[in-house]
Structure formats: structure tokens, C-alpha cells
Amino acid sequence: MPADWSRTVDVERLADVGEVREFDLPYAELPRLVPELASLEGVARCRIAFSRERGFPVADIDVRARLPLRCQRCLRMAPLEVAQRSRVWLVAEPAAADRLEAGIEPVLAPDGRIALRDLVEEELLLVVPLVPRHENEADCGRLASDEADVRQTPFAGLGELLKRGN
Ligand SMILES: [Zn+2]
Structure with a gap:
């Protein structure tokens, strides 16, 4: 069922039967997240x-991903490890959310229907920083493949300059 997560499901019915869905969701299928990504390769593992x-009706959402965010300082990939678990109320209309107790986030499922993809996307958007950046500024400008040996580079270059100066 390749397109299972893009179709809307009946949340009342799935809550009645205690349905569990596990699926891998390609990043390219998350339209609101795509603008934040440096690469569209990879999947989010979802349950x-x-x-x-x-x-x-409630949904317990478990999302694991290594999001290839784009660093806003150097515009290169700054991966974010995500291991997000949360429980949400699935409310058919905004007014219903007001009647629920605080502590569990309400998510609107119009007419009692929602696409699994939308639930996952909401969770991921919650953890993506407003301005994604490499946590350590020294990591900026590096290609992922350079990470192992780049530490030596500035000093090696300086050594060459000094030699030439003599
Ligand atoms: Zn950076």
C-alpha cells in the first residue's frame, strides 16, 4: 500500500479497533517540510x-528521522536527529478542542478524517527550529564527507604559507 499515508483515514473507526500503522514516509512527500531541507533523500520512520x-479518538505518534535540514548560515546540510513521541486529540471541529482538557495537543481532523502524513508532518514541524543552523559554528561550510579530516586543514595551509615566507 504505497500511498496509504496520503489518503485520509476515518479516525473514529481506527480508534474503535485500536489500529496501529507503521510506515516509512519519504521526505519528498512532506510538502510543508521540503523548503527547509537540503536534500530530499531519506525517509521518516513512523508509527x-x-x-x-x-x-x-487519540493518536500516539512516534517519528524517527535524521532530517537533512539546510543550515541558514552556510546553506549546507545540518542533520537533525528526531525521535519524537506524542499523543494528540483528533477533533472534528475547532470548537471541540475547547472542551478538552489541557495537556494533550488537539489536532484538527475535519469531518473526522485525516491523512497519516499530515499527523507526521505536524510533529516534524514542531521540532524543526525556526532558523536551522549547525549547532557548532565550526561545522559550518563543511561538506559531510569532509568532516573526518577538515580539522587539520587551516593549520596545514598556514604551514605552507610560513614555509613560503621563509
Ligand atoms: Zn552551517
């Missing part, structure tokens, strides 16, 4: 379990 809490 969504439906159940009820106090009668309302």
Missing part, C-alpha cells in the same frame, strides 16, 4: 497507534 481517551 501511529489510534485509541480512545475519555471517549475521544
Whole structure:
């Protein structure tokens, strides 16, 4: 079922049967996330379990990914490890969210339907920083493949200059 996560599902029915869906979601299929990414290769590993809490449908979402974010300082890839778990209320209309207790985030599922992809995308957008950057500025400007040996480079270059100066 390759397109399973893009079709909307009936959250009431899945909550009744305690449905669990596991799937790999390609980054290219996450339209709101794509502008933040330096590469579209790879997948998010997802598990969504439906159940009820106090009668309302809820989804336990588990997303694991190594998001290839684009660093806004050097515009190269700054991967972000994601291991995100959360429980959300699936509410059919915005007014219903007001009646629920705080502590669990409500997600709108219009007419009781939502695409699994949208649930995953919401979770990922929560963890993506507003301005993605390499955590350590020294990592900026490096290609991922350079990481092992780049540390020596500035000093090697300086040595060459000094030699020439003599
Ligand atoms: Zn950077």
C-alpha cells in the first residue's frame, strides 16, 4: 500500500479497533517540510497507534528521522536527529478542542478524517527550529564527507604559507 499515508483515514473507526500503522514516509512527500531541507533523500520512520481517551479518538505518534535540514548560515546540510513521541486529540471541529482538557495537543481532523502524513508532518514541524543552523559554528561550510579530516586543514595551509615566507 504505497500511498496509504496520503489518503485520509476515518479516525473514529481506527480508534474503535485500536489500529496501529507503521510506515516509512519519504521526505519528498512532506510538502510543508521540503523548503527547509537540503536534500530530499531519506525517509521518516513512523508509527501511529489510534485509541480512545475519555471517549475521544487519540493518536500516539512516534517519528524517527535524521532530517537533512539546510543550515541558514552556510546553506549546507545540518542533520537533525528526531525521535519524537506524542499523543494528540483528533477533533472534528475547532470548537471541540475547547472542551478538552489541557495537556494533550488537539489536532484538527475535519469531518473526522485525516491523512497519516499530515499527523507526521505536524510533529516534524514542531521540532524543526525556526532558523536551522549547525549547532557548532565550526561545522559550518563543511561538506559531510569532509568532516573526518577538515580539522587539520587551516593549520596545514598556514604551514605552507610560513614555509613560503621563509
Ligand atoms: Zn552551517
